[in-house]
Amino acid sequence: MTGSAASSASRHPRVVIVGGGIAGMSAAMALAGQRSAEDDRPSWEIVLVEAKSAAGGRAGSFTDPASHETIDYCQHVAMGCCTNLLSLLREAGLSECFTRYDELHFYHPSTGASLFRANGWLPAPLHLHSALSGLKYLSRRQQRRIRGGLWRLMRTTHAAVSDFDAATWLSRHGQDAELRARFWDPILVSALGDVPECVSMAAARKVIVDGFAAARGASDVWVPNRTLSEVFGTTLIQVLKERGVRVRTGNSVREIRRGFAEGDTGEASVVLGDGETIAADHVILATNWRAASRLVDTLRRQSWPLAIARWHRGLMETLASIEPSPISGLHLWFDRPLTPHPHVVMVGTTAQWLFRDPVRQGTDPAAGHYHQVVISGRHPFSDAAKNALVERVTGELRAAFPAAKDAVLLHSRTVTDPASVFRISPDLESRRPSAATPLSWLHLAGDYVRTGWPATMEGAVISGRQAAESILRQSSPSSSCSPLVLPGLPPGRLARRLIRECGSTPPR
Numbered sequence: 436m437t438g439s440a441a442s443s444a445s446r447h448p449r450v451v452i453v454g455g456g457i458a459g460m461s462a463a464m465a466l467a468g469q470r471s472a473e474d475d476r477p478s479w480e481i482v483l484v485e486a487k488s489a490a491g492g493r494a495g496s497f498t499d500p501a502s503h504e505t506i507d508y509c510q511h512v513a514m515g516c517c518t519n520l521l522s523l524l525r526e527a528g529l530s531e532c533f534t535r536y537d538e539l540h541f542y543h544p545s546t547g548a549s550l551f552r553a554n555g556w557l558p559a560p561l562h563l564h565s566a567l568s569g570l571k572y573l574s575r576r577q578q579r580r581i582r583g584g585l586w587r588l589m590r591t592t593h594a595a596v597s598d599f600d601a602a603t604w605l606s607r608h609g610q611d612a613e614l615r616a617r618f619w620d621p622i623l624v625s626a627l628g629d630v631p632e633c634v635s636m637a638a639a640r641k642v643i644v645d646g647f648a649a650a651r652g653a654s655d656v657w658v659p660n661r662t663l664s665e666v667f668g669t670t671l672i673q674v675l676k677e678r679g680v681r682v683r684t685g686n687s688v689r690e691i692r693r694g695f696a697e698g699d700t701g702e703a704s705v706v707l708g709d710g711e712t713i714a715a716d717h718v719i720l721a722t723n724w725r726a727a728s729r730l731v732d733t734l735r736r737q738s739w740p741l742a743i744a745r746w747h748r749g750l751m752e753t754l755a756s757i758e759p760s761p762i763s764g765l766h767l768w769f770d771r772p773l774t775p776h777p778h779v780v781m782v783g784t785t786a787q788w789l790f791r792d793p794v795r796q797g798t799d800p801a802a803g804h805y806h807q808v809v810i811s812g813r814h815p816f817s818d819a820a821k822n823a824l825v826e827r828v829t830g831e832l833r834a835a836f837p838a839a840k841d842a843v844l845l846h847s848r849t850v851t852d853p854a855s856v857f858r859i860s861p862d863l864e865s866r867r868p869s870a871a872t873p874l875s876w877l878h879l880a881g882d883y884v885r886t887g888w889p890a891t892m893e894g895a896v897i898s899g900r901q902a903a904e905s906i907l908r909q910s911s912p913s914s915s916c917s918p919l920v921l922p923g924l925p926p927g928r929l930a931r932r933l934i935r936e937c938g939s940t941p942p943r
């Protein structure tokens with residue numbers, strides 16, 4: 436417990452969480468679940484401060500002015516290997532808000548549709564053998580070479596690939612441009628938000644090993660069947676309020692304060708835009724990396740010990756060096772449904788994923804049939820006018836699906852967030868900051884924190900739980916608290932023998 440917290444025996448220590456994205460809400464949920472042994476009351480007084488009028492952060496929605504429908508900025512999907520996100524949803528009673536799919540439909544212009552489905556009885560990683568054979572646009576020879584690349588990857592440790600970008604490693608292991616375009620790039624670009632030239636092979640290995648190879652069910656796709664604003668912005672926030680968390684939306688934090696002279700026991704506080712100050716024993720900074728950089732810069736640094744000043748400088752440099760990657764969501768209303776499949780992975784096209792409306796599911800056909808196309812990273816149409824991109828993609832959809840041939844596009848909206856995710860380069864991977872900081876009262880959360888995950892909802896949930904763990908460690912250093920971060924799915928016996936470091940804790 437901090438000095439100020441210890442001195443105030445009459446109240447529970449206060450935690451202010453800055454940022455109401457998934458990371459901030461995950462931290463709040465983890466701490467709200469802690470009860471005092473003495474009176475069984477919540478151990479912490481928690482205030483969650485969010486700048487926008489609704490929580491959820493990047494996992495949010497907007498109202499389309501033309502259709503008046505609530506639409507997610509961009510379709511989000513999770514995978515079966517996202518154990519922390521799925522447990523958060525379970526704990527909050529929100530599991531029903533996601534639908535699980537154990538098969539994927541792929542489309543390639545050369546052969547049309549293919550089904551990717553893991554074998555129902557073979558153990559991991561052999562369960563993927565037949566799934567790969569199902570991809571008709573890969574010749575037998577290509578499938579053999581991809582299996583060879585997958586085998587090399589499974590037999591290589593995290594450390595052995597961590598200095599490589601994914602493109603270099605793949606080309607050194609026989610994965611040529613055609614194999615990349617038909618197999619590796621579609622998976623890696625949508626999971627990591629950028630092309631293999633720009634992302635670390637360690638992150639790519641994590642996607643392939645944890646997301647596909649290590650355990651049955653890891654590659655299941657979980658798609659929200661409610662809008663993200665309903666799942667996170669309304670329902671999860673309501674659960675937090677019921678657990679005693681005070682939620683302050685529409686309040687931007689402009690400064691974080693605390694005296695830093697050695698031995699200083701002064702309170703920390705956050706200062707809101709209107710000057711209001713909220714005192715805290717612990718502050719969790721749970722914003723994206725750019726807002727974190729601005730707020731970390733507001734810390735008053737006089738009289739800091741050298742080690743802390745050095746940490747601060749390093750953190751500021753790391754945050755400034757994080758490069759953003761864009762993701763575009765093309766929201767398309769057609770006069771008919773384009774495909775019977777709930778979602779299709781599109782290979783060899785500008786479109787990367789097509790989703791049929793998972794929320795309304797065509798309940799109001801008069802409004803048109805909503806579809807969303809997702810494109811991660813930069814692409815040849817990145818700098819073109821929005822309608823050129825829409826034209827290109829609708830042309831691809833008409834060519835891909837028989838039902839779409841004569842479909843009329845009624846309305847469209849393109850939303851691109853240029854900083855959707857961070858670029859997980861080999862250089863960044865080793866420098867990502869940890870949740871605990873040398874300032875005992877300050878903790879970091881957010882998908883950019885060192886979780887071993889790329890920028891994902893899972894990474895955000897883990898980072899929030901890490902920040903909560905960091906507080907618990909500070910408050911009772913002698914007692915060992917049970918870990919809040921869950922391990923990944925337990926790998927099968929064969930996977931543990933075949934995959935190096937399978938089931939070991941991800942690097943922190």
Ligand SMILES: Cc1cc2nc3c(=O)[nH]c(=O)nc-3n(C[C@H](O)[C@H](O)[C@H](O)COP(=O)(O)OP(=O)(O)OC[C@H]3O[C@@H](n4cnc5c(N)ncnc54)[C@H](O)[C@@H]3O)c2cc1C
Pocket residue numbers: 453454455456457458459484485486487490491492493494508509510511512513686687688689721722723726762763764852854855856880881882883890891892893894895
């Ligand atoms: C287009 C797009 C598609 C994506 N697709 C997927 C996907 O399919 N699957 C997946 O797992 N992930 C996906 N992601 C990534 C995922 O959304 C993020 O990794 C995750 O939501 C990050 O959560 P966070 O809490 O770390 O950060 P954020 O969501 O950025 O939350 C930070 C919060 O802090 C608030 N804030 C900032 N400054 C202040 C301040 N000064 N005071 C108070 N509050 C402040 C912000 O308003 C925001 O609400 C996608 C992201 C985007 C943008």
